[in-house]
Amino acid sequence: MIDLAGTPTRSKYDLLIEAAQSVIAPVAIVAHPCDESSLRGAVEAGSTGLIVPVLVGPEATIRAVGQEHGLDLAGIEIVDAPHSHAAAAQAVAMIRAGRGELLMKGSLHTDELMREVTARDTGLRTARRISHVFVMDVPGHADTLMITDAAVNIFPDLEAKRHIVQNAIDFWNAIMPEPPRVAILSAVETVTSSIPSTIDAAALCKMAERCQITGGLLDGPLALDNAIDPEAAKIKGIVSEVAGRAQILVVPDLEAGNMLAKNLTFLARADAAGIVLGARVPIILTSRADSVRSRLASCAAAALFVDALRSANKLREV
Structure with missing residues (x-):
């Protein structure tokens, strides 16, 4: 650890x-x-x-x-x-x-x-779905960030996302001293039928409540700003142990994850390590x-x- x-x-x-x-x-x-x-x-x-x-x-x-x-x-x-x-x-x-x-x-x-x-x-x-995690060291951001999945699963369904989340949590818990705060990302922080990723986010959080996902604290849907910035979460009135302090960012699909990771790498000058799990x-x-x-x-x-x-x-x- x-x-x-x-x-x-x-x-x-x-x-x-x-x-x-x-x-x-x-x-x-x-x-x-x-x-x-x-x-x-x-x-x-x-x-x-x-x-x-x-x-x-x-x-x-x-x-x-x-x-x-x-x-x-x-x-x-x-x-x-x-x-x-x-x-x-x-x-x-x-x-x-x-x-x-x-x-x-x-x-x-x-x-x-x-x-x-x-x-x-x-x-x-193995019995697990294979997935990828970026380990990001972002200048000026206090926490290490993990982004998943930005390299293997293109448009994962709900069951694939359950494996993606569990793989990332298990990896975090293997190398970090405390369980992770996991944000299930979407474009908005409310469950909206017209945005399928918000429904997946809500389902994943319920899975965590029922111990189908273990080892981490989940919340979602969350937009990127209110997932990692406490002030943004406060302005939106989101009361959560995860909002504003997320450590694992679970993206809706590979396109979103790949762009997020590369934005952090090339615009914020973050270092990005990568590993495939499962x-x-x-x-x-x-x-x-x-x-x-x-x-x-x-x-x-x-x-x-x-x-x-x-x-x-x-x-x-x-």
């Missing part, structure tokens, strides 16, 4: 990375790290003690990229695979065989990797636009989650 209350000299991401360095680094299977950013992210996460990377892809290409950009690959295992399709399949097979505790995307397309992850007979599916292991999905810092934070969040899963599995065995 970690308290991510940042200071002017130590950001939330600094504290996240520091906390992850205190746990046993998980083995991360990295699929097709064949460009500078993906290879550098894996190598630097390994050198800082966040993960133990195992690189899967065309070995000659990986070594050439490493040499070109001055990346030291000494001591890092490389599993040869001729191309990106084969690398994705091999990486998933290695996870199924127990060779790694994390899966990390390299320079291949997200769809290419997720196709192997979601394959019915050979993939990494599969057999956490999956680090990185973008070519991600900074090395964001890649390290993604690895740190995933490492802390893996450590929490280890502890939970030990408790089940007792």
Whole structure:
């Protein structure tokens, strides 16, 4: 568990990375790290003690990229695979065989990797719906924000949203000291039949009341302003433990989530780490636009989650 209350000299991401360095680094299977950013992210996460990377892809290409950009690959295992399709399949097979505790995307397309992850007979599916969470460090905002789902589920129905919310809550509770305040977002804060996302929000909150969603405090529908700004919530007359203080923002669909996350990243200069939940292991999905810092934070969040899963599995065995 970690308290991510940042200071002017130590950001939330600094504290996240520091906390992850205190746990046993998980083995991360990295699929097709064949460009500078993906290879550098894996190598630097390994050198800082966040993960133990195992690189899967065309070995000659990986070594050439490493040499070109001055990346030291000494001591890092490389599993040869001729191309990106084969690398994705091999990486998933290695996870199924127990060779790694994390899966990390390299320079291949997200769809290419997720196709192997979601394959019915050979993939990494569980009873949970797979979903994505952004962990946002927004300058000037006191709380760490998580945004879900902005990368996997395009137009989720109510049952999919229940899984999305539960995945995010479980992830938060694994790495944070207190249960999260969860805002189910829409365009307005009133239940309106003409806006389906407001009806989904109300249903999700009722599900939480009936223990179909557990571990967090839900409220919705809430608009973005009255979800994260106490004054906006006060002006609207919303009395809630979540309104104005939300930590997990559940968006209506992928389009809304993707635009929200990218607005925060490119206009508010927020850092955005990303992780996929609901599969057999956490999956680090990185973008070519991600900074090395964001890649390290993604690895740190995933490492802390893996450590929490280890502890939970030990408790089940007792």
